[in-house]
Amino acid sequence: MSQLAAVESPRWVRIGLIPLLQLVLALAVSSLVVLMIGEDPIRAFKIMIQGAISTEFGGLSNTLYYTTNFIFTGLAVAVASHAGLFNIGGEGQAYVGGLAVAIVCLALDSTLNVWLIAPLVVVGCAAFGAFWGVIPGYLQAKRGSHIVVTTIMFNFIAMAFMSYALVVWISPLGGNSTDSRYWAADAVLPKWHEMASSFGMNASFSLLNPVLLLALACCVLVWVLIWRTRLGYAIRTVGSNPHAATYAGINANRIIIITMAISGALAGMMAVNEVYAAQGRLILNFTSGFGFMGIAVALMGRNHPFGIVLASLLFGALYQGGTELQFEISSISPQMVLVIQGLVVFFTGALDRLVREPVESLFQRRAIVAANASTGVAK
Amino acid sequence: MRTAFKLAAGIAMSAIAAVSQAQIKPSVIYDMGGKFDRSFNQASYTGAEAFKQETGINYTDFEITNEGQREQVMLRFAQRGFSPIVVAGFQQAPIVEKVARQFPKVHFVLIDSVVDLPNVRSVVFKxxxxxxxxxxxxxxxxxxxxxxxxxxxxxxxxxxxxxxxxxxxxxxxxxxxxxxxxxxxxxxxxxxxxxxxxxxxxxxxxxxxxxxxxxxxxxxxxxxxxxxxxxxxxxxxxxxxxxxxxxxxxxxxxRVDLITKKAFEDEMNGTFTSGLQVVGLKEGDISWALDEHNKDLLxxxxxxxxxxxxxxxxxxxxxxxxxxxxxxxxx
The missing domain is CATH 3.40.50.2300 (Response regulator)
Incomplete structure (x- = not known):
């Protein structure tokens, strides 16, 4: 047994085969549900996959647009969990980030062009999100208030505050009753289909925009931060054992506060994609659950930026494919789509060990047998 | 032979005309909350169902679950030639304004908000x-x-x-x-x-x-x-x-149901009108309910x-x- 624990199963099994098996299992159970309501599961999955990857009507680019949101919120959860913190407040942090977009754009969109305003928006979103993350971080570090409780509560505070801000301050400046006016076109990043048509290419409408590149850049930065810097080392140390970290001379409280600031900043940047570039206006409850889905994304991506990109792609495809499914088969309701998405989360996250343990131990045993055979040790 | 052909062609043509007049492609887009909310969205659903039962004409619908879907779905409905597109909920107004501009031949009916375009009927309740x-x-x-x-x-x-x-x-x-x-x-x-x-x-x-x-x-x-x-x-x-x-x-x-049904009927009869309709007690689209369940109380x-x-x-x-x-x- 001790030998078993010492040998790791191959990398491709851990990050390739096992998630794939989990996905297949989830889809198998989903097809039973689809069968129950009297539809053909093969046809349903075909529509979902085509809907998510087709370039004909903007399927693929919308998938990538959703992916952008998931990368930000997934990274936010991942960074916090490296420090042993469970940040459930991505929803609120992203929502408050939206306020930064509104302030910058409402104040400056008639005077500055996109090159000047975009960096301001990015910094503003990160700062507002960080602020919303730092308060629960401070309360955890200095007062011992549990981060799960405080971040959840901060979601509600954010929602109440943002509803008030929208209805009382922002919408009277030219928007509808619960959203802002559109930002001036010159101040907003062009969407992918607009850029494509200016190069003479023909692309269907989608909400995809260059913020995807920012999201990917954030992935690289998070990777560097966590695995290649002293701060990242401190974060991981605090995450694995705060007492040992303190004994080793790391100020754990300081690390908790800094980590929550980074985590909040990443979640806040979801607003750059959604509020600034994609929708072009601040909308009541624009986060619609992306913050919470970040938890599932991080879980599935094993808190690694590369895994998060893959998981975000999967969830983006599920969202976009789900929209198509609802569109094409009228008997499939949004709740059905939610069931399918839920099953994927269930099998890849909550029931992770169901597949992981037997498959990993199978490969570990094989590795041990092989090792023993080559060294000539008798069983 | 020739007249027979002409006659046949004529019958075929009028049959096509009849079909195309009857076969409108109505649709409804519900707001978040879903079509079975027992309240606002469900009323549009009830109206659409009533139309379907009376005329046998099917309709397509969609329940919005996140902001990213709104524009995409409305565009797809318009591209596929659905008309009228009944859009329930004030939060959809900015999207109607965008999409209706791109599809001037498609009719939109916006409930609870106002968009001033020649192909949009806006219905607001008092x-x-x-x-x-x-x-x-x-x-x-x-x-x-x-x-x-x-x-x-x-x-x-x-x-x-x-x-x-x-x-x-x-x-x-x-x-x-x-x-x-x-x-x-x-x-x-x-x-x-x-x-x-x-x-x-x-x-x-x-x-x-x-x-x-x-x-x-x-x-x-x-x-x-x-x-x-x-x-x-x-x-x-x-x-x-x-x-x-x-x-x-x-x-x-x-009576969101009546508004939805009327929009479908107007499209079918070719009498669709755009513009703002403010409806209240006078039009009978707002009322107080008196039926067998509460008459003993009054x-x-x-x-x-x-x-x-x-x-x-x-x-x-x-x-x-x-x-x-x-x-x-x-x-």
Whole structure:
């Protein structure tokens, strides 16, 4: 047994085969549900996959647009969990980030062009999100208030505050009753289909925009931060054992506060994609659950930026494919789509060990047998 | 031979014409909350279903679940030649404005908000009139001279309901106390029966004996609390009198179903008109519900008095202040 624990199963099994098996299992159970309501599961999955990857009507680019949101919120959860913190407040942090977009754009969109305003928006979103993350971080570090409780509560505070801000301050400046006016076109990043048509290419409408590149850049930065810097080392140390970290001379409280600031900043940047570039206006409850889905994304991506990109792609495809499914088969309701998405989360996250343990131990045993055979040790 | 061919061709042509006239492709886009919310969205669904039963013409619908879907779905409907596209909910207005511009031949019907384009029919309800009416009835039936209002999410539309209700109650007796609470600031406030029940209990403890809930699914909790406390409640949007006969004083009905059905029919008959329609008590698209479930609660005098007030509002003798005009309930 001790030998078993010492040998790791191959990398491709851990990050390739096992998630794939989990996905297949989830889809198998989903097809039973689809069968129950009297539809053909093969046809349903075909529509979902085509809907998510087709370039004909903007399927693929919308998938990538959703992916952008998931990368930000997934990274936010991942960074916090490296420090042993469970940040459930991505929803609120992203929502408050939206306020930064509104302030910058409402104040400056008639005077500055996109090159000047975009960096301001990015910094503003990160700062507002960080602020919303730092308060629960401070309360955890200095007062011992549990981060799960405080971040959840901060979601509600954010929602109440943002509803008030929208209805009382922002919408009277030219928007509808619960959203802002559109930002001036010159101040907003062009969407992918607009850029494509200016190069003479023909692309269907989608909400995809260059913020995807920012999201990917954030992935690289998070990777560097966590695995290649002293701060990242401190974060991981605090995450694995705060007492040992303190004994080793790391100020754990300081690390908790800094980590929550980074985590909040990443979640806040979801607003750059959604509020600034994609929708072009601040909308009541624009986060619609992306913050919470970040938890599932991080879980599935094993808190690694590369895994998060893959998981975000999967969830983006599920969202976009789900929209198509609802569109094409009228008997499939949004709740059905939610069931399918839920099953994927269930099998890849909550029931992770169901597949992981037997498959990993199978490969570990094989590795041990092989090792023993080559060294000539008798069983 | 030639005439026979011509004749056949003629018949075929007219058959095609008949088919193309009858085979319109109507559609509905529901807002978040879903098509079975027992209230606003469900009313559009009911109207579309009624049209389908009468004419046999099928329709397509879609329930929005996140902001990213709105534009995509509306565009796809328009591209596939669906018309009219009935769009329920004020939050969809900016998207209607964008998409309707790109598809001038497609007809849009926007409910609860206004978009001024030649191919858009905007339908806005005078909820304040209906709320005034049920507020007056509440004050008439209240023995404690205190009535309550429970709103769903705190947004201008719901404040408009509350303000009309308050005016109605004070019209009957200006000393009537009006207690008003909003369930919350998030969309979950539309579907939080537990909190609705708690708010209702708190209001009953303060001496209220009639509560009007304009809160979507949250109302179910309010109505249950009224049953438990043996007090009265007033339903909203759809006729909800049947939920608790004997305790539902009435419902303020917003006939979104008629609006949806009419839009489909107009498209089928080629009589679609665009522009703004403001409908209220006069048009019959806002009304108070009187049926077998609540008729025992009301005396002949009560019914007459409410109908008199309704007629006075229609005639313009009673002016009901609209919260949205001044963003306040000062009247």
């Amino acid at each position: 909820e304040h009139e209906g709320s005034f009416l049920v507020g007056a009835l509440a004050a008439m039936k209240s023995k404690t001279e205190a009535v309550g209002f429970i709103g769903g999410m705190d947004i201008p539309l719901i404040r408009k309901f509350g303000c009309g209700y308050e005016q109605g109650a004070k019209y009957i007796d200006k000393d009537t106390k009006v207690f008003a609470n909003m369930t919350g600031a998030t969309p979950s406030a539309w579907n939080d029966p537990t909190k609705g029940g708690e708010l209702a209990k708190a209001q009953f403890d303060n001496g209220v004996d009639v509560i009007f809930a304009a809160a979507g699914g949250t109302g179910v909790g309010v109505y249950q609390a009224a049953v438990d406390a043996d007090k009265y409640a007033i339903g909203v949007d759809s006729n909800q009198n049947y939920l608790h006969p004997g305790h539902m004083l009435t419902s303020m009905v917003k 005396s002949k005098e009560d019914i007459k008095r409410v109908n008199d007030i309704r007629d006075a509002i229609i005639a313009g003798d009673i002016k009901v202040h609209n919260w949205e005009d001044t963003q306040s309930c000062v009247y």
